[in-house]
Amino acid sequence: MKIISIEEITEDMVIAQDIYSSSSQRLVAKGTVVSDSLKKSLLRYNITRVPVEEARKKRVFSKEEVEKAEEAIKEEVLRRFRGFPSDSMNILLFNEILRIEAREKLDSE
């Protein structure tokens, strides 16, 4: 972990510790990927220094890694959908959810 100035954070970084406001309200959870709205929100609370994970920048995964992660969660997503959907929009929805959750799984490993 390293602590950097809010001006230096970029959208490929991951927050390393929960961040709280001066009134003890949790603003950001550990593990959150930095986004533009998150940066704005921290600035509103006058948070000027931010803990970020050094090694866990947004990573690039190989096709094989992504396919393996998708295979690992496919059964769970199929269960939610009561099986593979039957029309193009529902198939697209299924595939997008699979892709997002596989990415989330890889990011958390």
Add this chain to the structure above:
Amino acid sequence: MNKINTLKIKDLPVFPDILLNLNRVLHSKSVTIDTVNTIIERDPALTAKILKLANSSYYGLSYMVGTLKKAITVLGFNTIRNLAVTVSVSGIFTANTSRSVDVQKLWHHSIGCAIASKSLLTGKNPLIQEKAFMGGILHDIGKIIILLNFPEDTKKIIEKIRGNKLLTESEAERELLGFDHADLGSFIAEKWHFPKELACSISLHHNPEQFPSFTGKLENREEAELLVYTIYTGNQIAKAMALGTSSDPLVSNINPTAWQKLGITEKDLPSVILKIKENFKEVIDSWNM
């Protein structure tokens, strides 16, 4: 609906007078910032919670709002009403515990449905986006009231749907009680003075195709139909993405008519889904509900 009246539901959650007043004044076209401010400020705890939610990254304000009046000015009457209702409904959900239903996860499912529903209408009139958010928050309120009044029946309903994957929760409720949570939620929404189209969308959140035969009085049928398809789709997406957990968590194939009514194409869907995922995470992390 008659069956709901004759059953004489004893335990209706208390809906604060402040919110009933708020719903009444928001029906009026001459509502002012001062009127809304005066009503809400009578409850300092509610005011503080609204400010906390308004300052979360979900609303993306470029500066921090320190007073309720400022929050109303920046976010508008309907968003503030939504936040006030969200705080109160959160209390209704989380004050109840049950062995058969995980109430906290069901509440998160309602938040997920609200976020998904609002996101589905991105680019449309902000007023209808806020109604969609409210519809998501309230769509399963009937489940909590059934749980409060009929805990033993709730247990049987959950056992029935777990034992038969083809049976929906609504079907099991109808078998045991003669009405379902959608009927009851719609009844409550009217009782709490929410707009009629919101009550309609709660009533039809599993069966939007039945909208043409909905006989209730609606000011704008076109807008009401859009809201019905929005809450229906938002609910299905929240289940598909496992945003919280519904007590009936399985997804049905989303009716193709819904995408047409919403104007969402194959090209739009990936970015809509990603936005829902990000917004849900932001809200759950920062609202602490």
